[in-house]
Amino acid sequence: MPTRSRNVSSVALRLPQRAEVWLFDCGEGTQHQFLKSDFKSSQVRRIFVTHMHGDHIFGLPGFLASCGMAGTGQQQIDIYGPPELGKYLDACRRYSKTHSSYPLQVHVTEPGKVYEDDTYIVSCERLKHRIPAHGYRVVEKDQIGHFDVKKAANLGIPPGPLYGQLKRGEVVTLADGRKVNGADLCGPTIMGRKFVYCTDTVFCENAIALADQADVLIHEATFAHQDAELAYQRMHSTSTMAAQVALAAQVKQQLILTHFSPRYAPGNALELKDLLSEAQAIFPNTIMAKDFLTYDIERSGEAKQVKVSA
Amino acid sequence: MPTRSRNVSSVALRLPQRAEVWLFDCGEGTQHQFLKSDFKSSQVRRIFVTHMHGDHIFGLPGFLASCGMAGTGQQQIDIYGPPELGKYLDACRRYSKTHSSYPLQVHVTEPGKVYEDDTYIVSCERLKHRIPAHGYRVVEKDQIGHFDVKKAANLGIPPGPLYGQLKRGEVVTLADGRKVNGADLCGPTIMGRKFVYCTDTVFCENAIALADQADVLIHEATFAHQDAELAYQRMHSTSTMAAQVALAAQVKQQLILTHFSPRYAPGNALELKDLLSEAQAIFPNTIMAKDFLTYDIERSGEAKQVKVSA
Numbered sequence: 117m118p119t120r121s122r123n124v125s126s127v128a129l130r131l132p133q134r135a136e137v138w139l140f141d142c143g144e145g146t147q148h149q150f151l152k153s154d155f156k157s158s159q160v161r162r163i164f165v166t167h168m169h170g171d172h173i174f175g176l177p178g179f180l181a182s183c184g185m186a187g188t189g190q191q192q193i194d195i196y197g198p199p200e201l202g203k204y205l206d207a208c209r210r211y212s213k214t215h216s217s218y219p220l221q222v223h224v225t226e227p228g229k230v231y232e233d234d235t236y237i238v239s240c241e242r243l244k245h246r247i248p249a250h251g252y253r254v255v256e257k258d259q260i261g262h263f264d265v266k267k268a269a270n271l272g273i274p275p276g277p278l279y280g281q282l283k284r285g286e287v288v289t290l291a292d293g294r295k296v297n298g299a300d301l302c303g304p305t306i307m308g309r310k311f312v313y314c315t316d317t318v319f320c321e322n323a324i325a326l327a328d329q330a331d332v333l334i335h336e337a338t339f340a341h342q343d344a345e346l347a348y349q350r351m352h353s354t355s356t357m358a359a360q361v362a363l364a365a366q367v368k369q370q371l372i373l374t375h376f377s378p379r380y381a382p383g384n385a386l387e388l389k390d391l392l393s394e395a396q397a398i399f400p401n402t403i404m405a406k407d408f409l410t411y412d413i414e415r416s417g418e419a420k421q422v423k424v425s426a
Numbered sequence: 427m428p429t430r431s432r433n434v435s436s437v438a439l440r441l442p443q444r445a446e447v448w449l450f451d452c453g454e455g456t457q458h459q460f461l462k463s464d465f466k467s468s469q470v471r472r473i474f475v476t477h478m479h480g481d482h483i484f485g486l487p488g489f490l491a492s493c494g495m496a497g498t499g500q501q502q503i504d505i506y507g508p509p510e511l512g513k514y515l516d517a518c519r520r521y522s523k524t525h526s527s528y529p530l531q532v533h534v535t536e537p538g539k540v541y542e543d544d545t546y547i548v549s550c551e552r553l554k555h556r557i558p559a560h561g562y563r564v565v566e567k568d569q570i571g572h573f574d575v576k577k578a579a580n581l582g583i584p585p586g587p588l589y590g591q592l593k594r595g596e597v598v599t600l601a602d603g604r605k606v607n608g609a610d611l612c613g614p615t616i617m618g619r620k621f622v623y624c625t626d627t628v629f630c631e632n633a634i635a636l637a638d639q640a641d642v643l644i645h646e647a648t649f650a651h652q653d654a655e656l657a658y659q660r661m662h663s664t665s666t667m668a669a670q671v672a673l674a675a676q677v678k679q680q681l682i683l684t685h686f687s688p689r690y691a692p693g694n695a696l697e698l699k700d701l702l703s704e705a706q707a708i709f710p711n712t713i714m715a716k717d718f719l720t721y722d723i724e725r726s727g728e729a730k731q732v733k734v735s736a
Contacts, residue, residue, distance in 0.1 A: 117492040120461045124488075144488040145455050151430045170491045170522040178434075178454040178484040182427040200521045207517035211510045212480040213557050247523050 117171065118145065119378050123407055124171035127313060127334060127374075128155055129254065133235075139163040140252060140313045140334075146175035147182050153408060157183050158190050162231070164238065165197030166315055167249035168204065173197075177208035184217040192219040196231065196238075198248055199224050225250055241326040243317035245351045251314035251326045260285050261303030268301050309413045312365075315375050318347055319357035327365035331413050334405070335361055336375035340386045341394045355391035359398035369413070371395065374405035427481065428455065429688050433717055434481035437623060437644060437684075438465055439564065443545075449473040450562060450623045450644075456485035457492050463718060467493050468500050472541070474548065475507030476625055477559035478514070483507075487518035494527040502529040506541065506548075508558055509534050535560055551636040553627035555661045561624035561636045570595050571613030578611050619723050622675075625685050628657055629667035637675035641723050644715065645671055646685035650696045651704045665701035669708035679723070681705065684715035 118124050124143030131138065137159045139146070150157045157179065166172055176195075183190045195201065202222040208214070223230070227250070231238040235257055240250040263283040265275075273282070273290060281288050282298035289295050312327045315336035327333045338352035347354045353361075355373060362371040373395060380388050388404060395402040403411075428434050434453030441448065447469045449456070460467045467489065476482055486505075493500045505511065512532040518524070533540070537560070541548040545567055550560040573593040575585075583592070583600060591598050592608035599605050622637045625646035637643045648662035657664045663671075665683060672681035683705060690698050698714060705712040713721075 117495050118458055118461065123458070144485065145458050148428055148433070148455050148458070151428065168522050170488055170518075170524055173522060174484075174488040174491075174518075175454065178480055181480045181484075185427050204517065204521035207514065207521070208480075208484075211514035211517070212478050212483060214480055 117378070118143075119381065121407070122376070123149060124175075125315065125375060126175065128160075129311060130155070131236075135159055136161040138254070141166055141172040141315070142175040142179050143171045144174040144178075147179045149407065150179075160193060161191060163193060163195045164225075164230070164240075164252045164313075165195065165201055166243075166251065166313070167245060167247055168198055168200050169247065169316065172316075173201070173204065176205065177212065177214070180205070180216065180220065181212075181214045184215075190218040192221065194221050194223060194231075196223045196225050196240075198250075239326075241322040243314060243322060244320040245316045245318070249316055251312065251317065251323055253313075253326050253330070254311045256308030256310070258308045259306040260299075261305055263298075264301050264303065271296065271301075307415070309415050310368075311413060314358075314361070316352055318351045318353055319360065323361045324364045327361055327367060330365060330367050331369045331415075332372065332411065333362050333365065333367045333370070334372045334374055337373040337391055337395065338375055338377050340380060340391050342386070355395040356398060359395035359402060362399040362402070367399070367401070369401065370411065371399050371402040372405050372409075372411065373402060376404075427688070428453075429691065431717070432686070433459060434485075435625065435685060436485065438470075439621060440465070441546075445469055446471040448564070451476055451482040451625070452485040452489055453481045454484040454488075457489045459717065460489075470503060471501060473503060473505045474535075474540070474550075474562045474623075475505065475511055476553075476561065476623070477555060477557055478508055478510050479557065479626065482626075483511070483514065486515065487522065487524070490515070490526065490530065491522075491524045494525075500528040502531065504531045504533060504541075506533045506535045506550075508560075549636075551632040553624060553632060554630040555626045555628070559626055561622065561627065561633055563623075563636050563640070564621045566618030566620070568618045569616040570609075571615055573608075574611050574613065581606065581611075617725065619725050621723060624668075624671070626662055628661045628663055629670065633671045634674045637671055637677060640675060640677050641679045641725075642682065642721065643672050643675065643677045643680070644682045644684055647683040647701055647705065648685055648687050650690060650701050652696070665705040666708060669705035669712060672709040672712070677709070677711070679711065680721065681709050681712040682715050682719075682721065683712060686714075 123145050125141040126143050126146040127140040129138040137155055139160055142163060225240050227242050229239050237255045240252050243249045243251050278288055282301050285298045285302060287295060287297050310330040312330040312333045314323045317323055335358035336353050337355040337358045339347040339354045341354045341356040344354050358373055376388055380386050392404050433455050435451040436453050436456040437450040439448040447465055449470055452473060535550050537552050539549050547565045549563050553559045553561050588598055592611050595609045597605060597607050620640040622640040622643045624633045627633055645668035646663050647665040647668045649657040649664045651664050651666040654664050668683055686698055690696050702714050
């Protein structure tokens with residue numbers, strides 16, 4: 117449930133290269149959070165839903181209804197989630213007489229590849245929760261390194277259609293009979309970034325597999341380490357479970373904890389800062405999500421922004 | 427849809443004598459507004475829903491789920507609304523696997539009496555909207571005036587069981603054969619207060635009948651007077667329609683306008699203050715709702731609080 121300082125779950129992945137935002141979960145009040153942020157709901161192109169609990173989906177009907185009303189030319193929205201998600205959205209639309217002014221497509225997720233285009237692959241894995249839940253992994257594909265125009269000119273290769281082939285790393289035969297390997301003219305491969313979102317789940321091997329070598333892992337940490345029994349009962353994670361996942365998966369940049377129980381609010385015997393310390397003892401590069409926190413997943417000067425709501 | 431400064435519809439009627447809150451509509455984010463207010467969701471005992479549009483109901487599933495989780499001993503909640511309301515709530519609970527920890531009862535409203543107890547009668551009337559919509563009227567029953575103990579003593583009536591009968595206005599025969607009319611020992615009748623909530627609707631006679639002699643009328647005013655054509659198309663009210671209803675119904679204390687189109691945000695050709703002026707020209711005792719506005723419906727020193735979210 118929301119508190120005065122933290123809303124329920126929704127994370128926005130900003131892809132500035134294509135002016136798109138992808139949402140992960142959409143708890144109640146997500147559209148209100150958008151209004152208070154610099155994100156535009158009209159840029160939301162895909163929504164990935166982890167599971168059907170209310171704190172992850174009760175904001176969807178309102179978010180989708182408002183997208184159609186803003187008159188900002190909302191593009192198609194593709195929604196990915198459990199089999200009941202489509203039925204839930206249909207029921208909400210039917211009973212509330214909401215008519216979508218833009219195309220809306222709901223896809224049922226199965227473990228494995230969920231979505232792919234030229235640049236990204238999104239996959240999911242089954243997590244361990246009271247009801248079926250999926251974690252999501254977004255992988256930016258590796259790109260061939262930057263083409264060295266100067267080097268090509270020094271080899272006496274004239275600008276033109278050949279450049280396109282060389283840029284793609286192909287072997288090309290020049291007019292004078294010389295063979296040139298495009299790969300020799302390209303810089304080192306530009307490694308794609310990896311972003312993983314795991315909630316809700318108790319510690320599980322699938323989370324480690326999903327988070328393998330991720331640049332950034334957002335993982336739930338509902339409970340403190342000493343409340344591990346509660347965590348197993350309710351199938352949620354402790355802060356130390358989240359850190360163990362990050363450590364085992366060799367997360368490269370950052371573990372971001374989120375989805376905290378209100379029982380650790382300031383003034384209680386255990387507070388959120390204790391959950392953070394526990395996690396950092398295992399995985400030092402850990403921070404805590406808070407509403408409107410923005411994190412840049414960096415790579416050679418470029419940045420992809422991740423916005424996290426706790 | 428919500429804006430940065432105004433949330434969607436929900437009005438809370440506080441009954442301090444019984445530590446209860448009755449809600450009228452429950453748009454998305456109502457539970458978040460509760461957290462920011464001095465209202466306790468655990469005191470919500472009844473929820474009256476006007477119609478099935480999302481901006482009036484999308485906050486219900488989350489509100490009801492959180493009521494059960496707060497561990498504050500939530501009492502029973504009775505919900506009143508259109509026939510589809512129960513099905514909508516069932517679908518949301520079924521798909522989100524929400525289990526209520528307190529009794530929840532859904533009642534289908536028909537024009538006429540909706541609820542009655544010793545102190546209050548709630549009734550509703552069909553309004554004129556794109557889908558079936560009801561306005562609600564809460565009437566506090568008139569009470570017999572305060573019993574004058576001094577006057578009774580002066581008449582030589584001994585304190586005891588007779589006082590109870592006299593307080594109820596009954597005629598009593600004393601031991602010495604005198605007949606005393608209790609009504610003569612009671613002060614003037616304490617008039618009950620009347621609160622009426624009309625949304626969503628275009629101008630209609632039923633709204634006038636429902637608001638008859640109300641102390642406070644909350645009426646929607648989606649559009650400015652010059653946009654009356656839009657109001658008729660979309661079956662919403664202009665500010666002047668709302669004022670005309672208040673005038674014709676002889677509203678006694680206050681008309682409160684709410685449910686404004688975002689098109690009148692500051693900086694536009696017409697602003698909300700223009701809607702207010704238009705209404706005040708017809709019904710001077712008009713104010714505009716804003717989030718967290720509290721209005722006391724006064725009566726001889728006592729107060730019943732009304733909280734209004736636009």
